[in-house]
Amino acid sequence: MSARVELLAPDGIPEIRPGDDLAAIIAEALRDGDIGLQEDDVLVITQKVVSKAEGRLVELASVSPSPEAVEYATRWGKDPRQVEVVLRESAEVLRMAEGGLIISRTPHGFVCANAGVDLSNVGDGEVATLLPLDPDGSARGLAAGLGELLGVRPAVVISDSFGRPWRNGIVNVAIGVAGLEPLLDLRGAPDAQGRVMHSTVIAVADEIASAAELAGGKTDQRPVVVVRGYTTSRVVDGPGAAALVMDRAHDLFP
Amino acid sequence: MSARVELLAPDGIPEIRPGDDLAAIIAEALRDGDIGLQEDDVLVITQKVVSKAEGRLVELASVSPSPEAVEYATRWGKDPRQVEVVLRESAEVLRMAEGGLIISRTPHGFVCANAGVDLSNVGDGEVATLLPLDPDGSARGLAAGLGELLGVRPAVVISDSFGRPWRNGIVNVAIGVAGLEPLLDLRGAPDAQGRVMHSTVIAVADEIASAAELAGGKTDQRPVVVVRGYTTSRVVDGPGAAALVMDRAHDLFP
Numbered sequence: 001m002s003a004r005v006e007l008l009a010p011d012g013i014p015e016i017r018p019g020d021d022l023a024a025i026i027a028e029a030l031r032d033g034d035i036g037l038q039e040d041d042v043l044v045i046t047q048k049v050v051s052k053a054e055g056r057l058v059e060l061a062s063v064s065p066s067p068e069a070v071e072y073a074t075r076w077g078k079d080p081r082q083v084e085v086v087l088r089e090s091a092e093v094l095r096m097a098e099g100g101l102i103i104s105r106t107p108h109g110f111v112c113a114n115a116g117v118d119l120s121n122v123g124d125g126e127v128a129t130l131l132p133l134d135p136d137g138s139a140r141g142l143a144a145g146l147g148e149l150l151g152v153r154p155a156v157v158i159s160d161s162f163g164r165p166w167r168n169g170i171v172n173v174a175i176g177v178a179g180l181e182p183l184l185d186l187r188g189a190p191d192a193q194g195r196v197m198h199s200t201v202i203a204v205a206d207e208i209a210s211a212a213e214l215a216g217g218k219t220d221q222r223p224v225v226v227v228r229g230y231t232t233s234r235v236v237d238g239p240g241a242a243a244l245v246m247d248r249a250h251d252l253f254p
Numbered sequence: 255m256s257a258r259v260e261l262l263a264p265d266g267i268p269e270i271r272p273g274d275d276l277a278a279i280i281a282e283a284l285r286d287g288d289i290g291l292q293e294d295d296v297l298v299i300t301q302k303v304v305s306k307a308e309g310r311l312v313e314l315a316s317v318s319p320s321p322e323a324v325e326y327a328t329r330w331g332k333d334p335r336q337v338e339v340v341l342r343e344s345a346e347v348l349r350m351a352e353g354g355l356i357i358s359r360t361p362h363g364f365v366c367a368n369a370g371v372d373l374s375n376v377g378d379g380e381v382a383t384l385l386p387l388d389p390d391g392s393a394r395g396l397a398a399g400l401g402e403l404l405g406v407r408p409a410v411v412i413s414d415s416f417g418r419p420w421r422n423g424i425v426n427v428a429i430g431v432a433g434l435e436p437l438l439d440l441r442g443a444p445d446a447q448g449r450v451m452h453s454t455v456i457a458v459a460d461e462i463a464s465a466a467e468l469a470g471g472k473t474d475q476r477p478v479v480v481v482r483g484y485t486t487s488r489v490v491d492g493p494g495a496a497a498l499v500m501d502r503a504h505d506l507f508p
Contacts, residue, residue: 002287003476005261005469033256095506103506111420161456165419165507166365168500169437169457171464173421183423202415202467203423210425211465213456214484215259222257230468246422252349252357253419253507 005229007215008035009222016223018055023145026224030150035226037152042230043142044212046223047160047175048118048129050138056130058085060119076100082119085128089115106131109245110175112162132158135176136240143178143237154226155179155234158241159209165253172213174205177241181233182206203244204232259483261469262289263476270477272309277399280478284404289480291406296484297396298466300477301414301429302372302383304392310384312339314373330354336373339382343369360385363499364429366416386412389430390494397432397491408480409433409488412495413463419507426467428459431495435487436460457498458486 010033013025026045030036037043051057065073065080069087073080078100087093090104094111097103104115108131116131132138139156147153158176163169174182182205189200212225264287267279280299284290291297305311319327319334323341327334332354341347344358348365351357358369362385370385386392393410401407412430417423428436436459443454466479 002265002289003261003263003469003471007257007259007261007465009257011256035256097506161454165505166500167427167457167460167498169455169460169498171457171460200415201423203421203425204468206421206423206425207464207467210461211261211468213461214458214465214481215257217257227468244421244423246420251419252351 003229005211005227007211008033008226008228009212009215009217010035010224010226011222013049013221013223016049016052018052018057020053021145022049022053023142023149026142027146027149029224030226037146037150037154037226038228039152040228040231040234041152041154042157042180042208042227042232043146043154044157044159044209044216044225044227045142046216047116047131047135047158049223050132050135050142050158050176051129054132054138056132058128058130060085060126060128072096072102073100079126082117082126082128085130086114086117089117089130108135108175109242110162112160116160116175131160131175136178136242137176139176139178139240140237153179157205157208157212159212161213172206172209174203174209174241174244177205177239177244178237179234180205181235181238182241182243184232205241205244257483259465259481261465262287262480262482263466263469263471264289264478264480265476267303267475267477270303270306272306272311274307275399276303276307277396277403280396281400281403283478284480291400291404291408291480292482293406294482294485294488295406295408296411296434296462296481296486297400297408298411298413298463298470298479298481299396300470301370301385301389301412303477304386304389304396304412304430305383308386308392310386312382312384314339314380314382326350326356327354333380336371336380336382339384340368340371343371343384362389362429363496364416366414370414370429385414385429390432390496391430393430393432393494394491407433411459411462411466413466415467426460426463428457428463428495428498431459431493431498432491433488434459435489435492436495436497438486459495459498 010029063081065084069084095103161170264283317335319338323338349357415424
């Protein structure tokens with residue numbers, strides 16, 4: 001006897017552009033990859049393709065930096081237009097580090113580098129990709145769309161890679177969740193020896209996002225991963241990744 | 255075409271006791287579960303069973319709390335003997351929270367609640383389980399032992415569940431690593447569009463630890479998970495989880 005969970009990442013998802021029907025593109029890739037969708041599947045989708053489909057892109061050439069952005073950028077040797085976009089996407093700036101890294105709290109409550117803004121070169125210009133405005137809403141929409149197309153409504157996790165204090169390297173976390181409880185609350189549940197566990201709440205949506213990265217990879221064109229065989233608390237939509245954001249009153253490192 | 259990673263957790267691993275030959279017990283469970291070991295497998299093992307096998311246990315009844323522990327415990331309504339054990343296992347205390355939660359830096363450099371000390375009831379008394387003294391050494395030893403028993407030397411990750419600032423819930427991270435590079439350094443590697451990525455170092459050992467939790471579970475008696483199909487940078491032993499500990503000079507939240 002053993003437990004078995006599979007992480008399945010289809011190839012063949014093309015470069016996503018604003019206005020693309022992401023659910024339809026994913027459905028096709030799942031069909032072509034002979035993966036499909038099964039009951040209890042969790043679909044992990046990278047933030048980047050969701051943001052692109054939703055048109056959350058800003059051409060740096062179109063950005064007029066504020067005096068504050070110019071001051072920051074000059075001080076840290078950065079592009080003032082990039083700093084401007086990061087500041088616009090930040091509800092609060094927590095730290096500025098050497099090299100111009102900005103740690104901010106986004107309007108969603110996520111604490112991450114550069115407010116989740118990614119820069120990439122598209123043609124001749126630089127384009128900033130922003131986080132979705134409402135990643136939980138994006139996840140719900142994708143779950144519903146895939147349910148219509150494939151006849152099974154998956155849970156959906158939208159992932160992004162965040163750094164952490166005290167530990168090197170970035171890990172994937174959940175920034176949008178639909179169809180599963182993002183937190184598995186084992187408080188009061190008996191452990192393997194039948195004793196009651198007291199203070200265990202597991203951020204399963206974050207662990208699912210991290211797991212997906214193992215199959216999806218970072219440089220590969222595999223922005224979608226099916227997590228199959230993981231039975232967790234399924235809900236129609238649930239509280240979303242918003243439930244993963246710590247109440248600042250409880251945060252020991254605000 | 256698609257990428258596929260499996261997470262396989264054998265049943266049947268008994269309660270581990272000090273002095274148990276953990277490699278032999280795991281080897282038997284992998285054989286009995288028809289899982290075995292294959293080239294490139296990563297074996298994830300929870301800290302709790304490693305600590306128990308290594309005898310990293312303290313009976314609370316044997317602990318004489320220091321005046322400092324008594325003062326802390328009185329202030330927060332905790333058992334002074336528990337506080338004493340946590341303080342002994344802490345290189346530095348970062349925060350004391352209401353309810354008596356202590357956030358410390360361990361001698362290994364890990365920042366976590368209660369210095370990684372778990373309490374459980376064994377018979378009539380309470381027993382504290384401490385982190386392994388040298389989790390990277392434990393991982394190397396288990397990798398070598400399993401290699402001898404099964405003819406394939408796996409990479410080994412020893413996992414524990416840590417809380418994080420800013421996000422609710424705990425997630426599994428790597429506290430000991432052997433046989434793989436814990437950090438995947440993509441700096442300078444081209445992304446899917448052939449552009450050069452600039453600042454991406456992925457904490458793959460932490461993601462592997464998190465992934466394993468999906469198959470191993472928290473309340474289940476499945477402290478061992480085989481991650482199969484994930485091809486990462488394999489090394490004979492490598493820098494271990496020590497490479498995941500951030501240099502305090504670079505930490506924005508010291």
